[in-house]
Amino acid sequence: MMCSENGTKGLAALRRAVFALFAGRCAWAAPAGPEKFVRIADVAPGVILEPRYYSTYNFTGERLPGYDRPDMALCREAASALAKAEAMFEARGLRLKIYDAYRPARAVEYFYRWSLNGDVRMKSYFYPKLDKSVLHLKGYIALRSGHSRGSAVDCTLVDMKTGRELDMGGPFDLFDERSHYAARGLTKVQERSRAVLRSVMMECGFKGIRSEWWHFVLKDEPYPDTYFDFPLSDVGRLDTIGSE
């Protein structure tokens, strides 16, 4: 079909409009994600990874959606702060062990759905004193998690001489007041272990929270309002590297 000049101009205007719409949509949807993230193993190879939500040893008893690889990732800024912490801990004869870092939003949604079902098979390990129905009310389960923003880590310390975890006075993901950083009834050794973990993480740019001794988030997190949802296997793929 022949186009008149007016028709051609009209087509160009339409193209511009579609492009502007598309660009606007991209701006709204950005940042896409994986290209802004790195695998922890690539930037902090001395860190021990124990991905609890890839395994079934977590409070749901299931591997979580989005954890399609036994791997962990953080945004570049948080990862470089973690590498600094790794070096500082190593100088003290300690190794960082990470239980979770970037958490796809779909996994957090799964937590919420799980909180409404009747499955209590992991109760004795993770919420022995609480009825499952109150986990949401108590704030242990939420609709969104700071982990999905890519700047949070759950971690503990391992003694390099013995290969054993330091005694923190309670395990990771225990839904109990004992998990509060300043919980009552801790021994001096347990208090000191928590303090060592927290002081070095703070020195490297992270901040802790009151309710979980293991949780840290980068103070100046670069994506404070973005909840990413790509699966772990998207991080470090050739088609996502350097496409920022």
Ligand SMILES: [Zn+2]
């Ligand atoms: Zn956490």
